[in-house]
Amino acid sequence: MDGSALEELDERIAGCRACPRLVAWREEVARTRRAAFTDWTYWGRPVPGFGPPDASLLILGLAPAAHGGNRTGRMFTGDRSGDVLYGALHEVGLASQARAERIGDGLELYGVRITSPVHCAPPANKPTPGERDTCRPWLVRELTLLRPSLRAVVVLGAFGWQAALPAFTAAGWTVPRPRPPFAHGAHVRLHRAEGGEPSGSREDLGGGAGVPGDGSLALHGCFHVSQRNTFTGRLTPAMLREVLRTAATSAGLPTTPPTG
Numbered sequence: 001m002d003g004s005a006l007e008e009l010d011e012r013i014a015g016c017r018a019c020p021r022l023v024a025w026r027e028e029v030a031r032t033r034r035a036a037f038t039d040w041t042y043w044g045r046p047v048p049g050f051g052p053p054d055a056s057l058l059i060l061g062l063a064p065a066a067h068g069g070n071r072t073g074r075m076f077t078g079d080r081s082g083d084v085l086y087g088a089l090h091e092v093g094l095a096s097q098a099r100a101e102r103i104g105d106g107l108e109l110y111g112v113r114i115t116s117p118v119h120c121a122p123p124a125n126k127p128t129p130g131e132r133d134t135c136r137p138w139l140v141r142e143l144t145l146l147r148p149s150l151r152a153v154v155v156l157g158a159f160g161w162q163a164a165l166p167a168f169t170a171a172g173w174t175v176p177r178p179r180p181p182f183a184h185g186a187h188v189r190l191h192r193a194e195g196g197e198p199s200g201s202r203e204d205l206g207g208g209a210g211v212p213g214d215g216s217l218a219l220h221g222c223f224h225v226s227q228r229n230t231f232t233g234r235l236t237p238a239m240l241r242e243v244l245r246t247a248a249t250s251a252g253l254p255t256t257p258p259t260g
């Protein structure tokens, strides 16, 4: 797709002030800062998606962290959750490096984009249902722009799953009824809605043997990379790498073979 449309969307998202509680919180955190980051000028705004405009795999989180994305201005950048996520992406060959410290640190994603259903850091990492719904049109627009190349999505956690399903419907895919429940390892195929335009084939994009060219989307569930999950071992690096490899295969992306 034309990358300028996505860039324009990212700029519009970064200027959004639609949720008064989140605007107040993200700006207060940016003013007060954490002791370890007093030399930083916090971003303090909505954090747009990160990754190429022709991504075939999308990773959907929950919302930026107060001292991570809200500080650095890039998804999952500058916090422990990001260390886990980018570490795994690098190990499976979908990121240029494991390190994610700040914009301009050289990190590149290969065929992958990362975004979230809520673009502002919420108090206690908990957006309200109203804030989730207010932010949804941004996700619908992003999905619509990515549609020509998008083949698979990894949703991190139940909140993202519930927030994303209506966005997939609004962006032109059919979500089964009753709605599929979130589970780690869940795999659901979303077909293009009747009358929706097929969005090209993988062959058009230069690869991906065995990936359907009917515009359908492989949806994969994965526990969130939050510290609560990774510190307790509920989500291990191996579990995360396995979901990423499976989803990359659904998306027609090459990965490095597992070691050991």
Ligand code: SF4
Pocket: 013, 016, 017, 018, 019, 022, 023, 046, 118, 119, 120, 131, 134, 135, 136, 138
């Ligand atoms: S959460 Fe979304 S809708 Fe609300 S202010 Fe942030 S960017 Fe805007």
